[in-house]
Amino acid sequence: MVEPAALEAKAPESVSELIERLDGIADMLPKRLGQCAEFLRHNIHLVAVSTVADLSAGAGVQPSAFMRFCQALGFSGFSQMQALFRAEYREFRPDYAERLSQLRTRGGEGPGWLAANFAEAGHKSLVFLMNDLDSGKLAKAAELLASAGTVHLVGLRRAFAIVSYMGYLLDKMQVPTVIHRTSAQIESDHAIRPGDALFAVSFKPFSQETLSLAASVADRGIPVIGLSDTEDGPLSEAATVLLVAREVDVGAFRVPTAALTLATSLAVAVGQNRESAD
Amino acid sequence: MVEPAALEAKAPESVSELIERLDGIADMLPKRLGQCAEFLRHNIHLVAVSTVADLSAGAGVQPSAFMRFCQALGFSGFSQMQALFRAEYREFRPDYAERLSQLRTRGGEGPGWLAANFAEAGHKSLVFLMNDLDSGKLAKAAELLASAGTVHLVGLRRAFAIVSYMGYLLDKMQVPTVIHRTSAQIESDHAIRPGDALFAVSFKPFSQETLSLAASVADRGIPVIGLSDTEDGPLSEAATVLLVAREVDVGAFRVPTAALTLATSLAVAVGQNRESAD
DNA sequence: ACGGTTTTGGAAGATTTATTCTATTTTTGC
DNA sequence: GCAAAAATAGAATAAATCTTCCAAAACCGT
Numbered sequence: 001m002v003e004p005a006a007l008e009a010k011a012p013e014s015v016s017e018l019i020e021r022l023d024g025i026a027d028m029l030p031k032r033l034g035q036c037a038e039f040l041r042h043n044i045h046l047v048a049v050s051t052v053a054d055l056s057a058g059a060g061v062q063p064s065a066f067m068r069f070c071q072a073l074g075f076s077g078f079s080q081m082q083a084l085f086r087a088e089y090r091e092f093r094p095d096y097a098e099r100l101s102q103l104r105t106r107g108g109e110g111p112g113w114l115a116a117n118f119a120e121a122g123h124k125s126l127v128f129l130m131n132d133l134d135s136g137k138l139a140k141a142a143e144l145l146a147s148a149g150t151v152h153l154v155g156l157r158r159a160f161a162i163v164s165y166m167g168y169l170l171d172k173m174q175v176p177t178v179i180h181r182t183s184a185q186i187e188s189d190h191a192i193r194p195g196d197a198l199f200a201v202s203f204k205p206f207s208q209e210t211l212s213l214a215a216s217v218a219d220r221g222i223p224v225i226g227l228s229d230t231e232d233g234p235l236s237e238a239a240t241v242l243l244v245a246r247e248v249d250v251g252a253f254r255v256p257t258a259a260l261t262l263a264t265s266l267a268v269a270v271g272q273n274r275e276s277a278d
Numbered sequence: 279m280v281e282p283a284a285l286e287a288k289a290p291e292s293v294s295e296l297i298e299r300l301d302g303i304a305d306m307l308p309k310r311l312g313q314c315a316e317f318l319r320h321n322i323h324l325v326a327v328s329t330v331a332d333l334s335a336g337a338g339v340q341p342s343a344f345m346r347f348c349q350a351l352g353f354s355g356f357s358q359m360q361a362l363f364r365a366e367y368r369e370f371r372p373d374y375a376e377r378l379s380q381l382r383t384r385g386g387e388g389p390g391w392l393a394a395n396f397a398e399a400g401h402k403s404l405v406f407l408m409n410d411l412d413s414g415k416l417a418k419a420a421e422l423l424a425s426a427g428t429v430h431l432v433g434l435r436r437a438f439a440i441v442s443y444m445g446y447l448l449d450k451m452q453v454p455t456v457i458h459r460t461s462a463q464i465e466s467d468h469a470i471r472p473g474d475a476l477f478a479v480s481f482k483p484f485s486q487e488t489l490s491l492a493a494s495v496a497d498r499g500i501p502v503i504g505l506s507d508t509e510d511g512p513l514s515e516a517a518t519v520l521l522v523a524r525e526v527d528v529g530a531f532r533v534p535t536a537a538l539t540l541a542t543s544l545a546v547a548v549g550q551n552r553e554s555a556d
Numbered sequence: 557a558c559g560g561t562t563t564t565g566g567a568a569g570a571t572t573t574a575t576t577c578t579a580t581t582t583t584t585g586c
Numbered sequence: 587g588c589a590a591a592a593a594t595a596g597a598a599t600a601a602a603t604c605t606t607c608c609a610a611a612a613c614c615g616t
Binding site: 557558559560561562563564565566567568569570571572573574575576577578579580581582583584585586 | 587588589590591592593594595596597598599600601602603604605606607608609610611612613614615616
Binding site: 045110111116118126133160165169256260 | 393440542
């Protein structure tokens, strides 16, 4: 490889910059260096805590190849690249770990300890969300809801909080929205008309009412967007698009962090889609 | 220092275990080793990405002192201790960074990008929560709610999702609970009686209805536990205990991740307090 | 204040880890 | 299919990092 001196002259100064460059040159990299790029793409977080030997082994190349890869990225060597990741790491979690471990060890019970556990579970849930998220599905869901006349929301028990927050957001963005099954049985299913869409939220153990509403609406050919904590639950049959948000439990309890994050993203996307359509 | 051979024989096998041992021996450590312990307590997250030279400099001691410190903890040396942290690091963020950066760099808009931003904001909110959390206040709040006859909840607009999830949890744990201001104005403030307690949630811009309910209840000498996104808002006057959960915004929007996590912790703590009181 | 014990600082030694070099293989252009 | 260029593997070298050692200092009980 001939290095285009002018172009690669300076090393990336942040991880984002690095990834940008990585994507830029990934296609024109020779075989072994390509392996390095591929491996890095999927294991970029390992750089901060690994040696070249580890990483090159992971990528299935010789240490020297990985070395050349670092230089192709514009670094003087591996160490300079690693320094970037270590710096970012130090910044990203100021002293959360400290706080967490203090709360965790001091006693091992009490509300503070609980909060620490829920917070840690929340972190993990968000990680899972980002790993599993199918942004194509999310985009499709946003599209369906954006083109609906009225957005109908349904979700009971633990799912109700999700639905109510989504209702709040949609209303704030002036999207016509109705939350179903709140007070008694007043809201008739017939309020959901062709041209509308239904957003149904249900987690294990599924609430029969939500499922049957989703099923009957789907039968009438109206789009149903589902949100659940599993791919293959009963919602998957009725739903045109099924979004999944797994949560990490703390004992018998959970905070629906991932679901709420996903639902909020969806609501905002719907609002933006509508706006640009006007 | 004489090492009590039998006791310190084996090295900690997890970070929690390490911290436990650290707290156990912290008091009986000589000066320099004590400095190491103190520094580690506050910068424990640095171990994964630093050298002994870095850490010993941070603690203000010689590298050899830090070395002895590691051994006092039961490790063969610094490397063994560091391996622990690196292993935990690898687990804790599987490949979230990868996912995030992919979504972040690919395009820079669309629902997937939104979700990535909200997820990142969620992480930060949880970090702030753990840093700012006053576990004494949280315990006090749990105590007040646990000793109340009926727990009354109020929160409108964006706060309603928090309140409804908390209501769900408390109900599930058989704590007598009422959510106020849902359907019309039917629920009279007079339903809140001496011996009860009110949990009021309100974020900027504050909802007048929530505030006035909280104020009138507080006037009658009934405990009010507040949850807000700021320390010095109008809720601080009425509230016996005020909990704070700051959230990181994404543009004009936010996911109430921290507030929901805090509220859930509180609800579970209340449930546990009640149970043990029965 | 003294002798024994513990702790410390600094430097020397051992080990791991990063980096470079070169012969060999693979690819590329013609 | 051949020559030139590029890329690679593996070993050799250089650098950094960890670890041990020991003389000097601080501490402690008497």
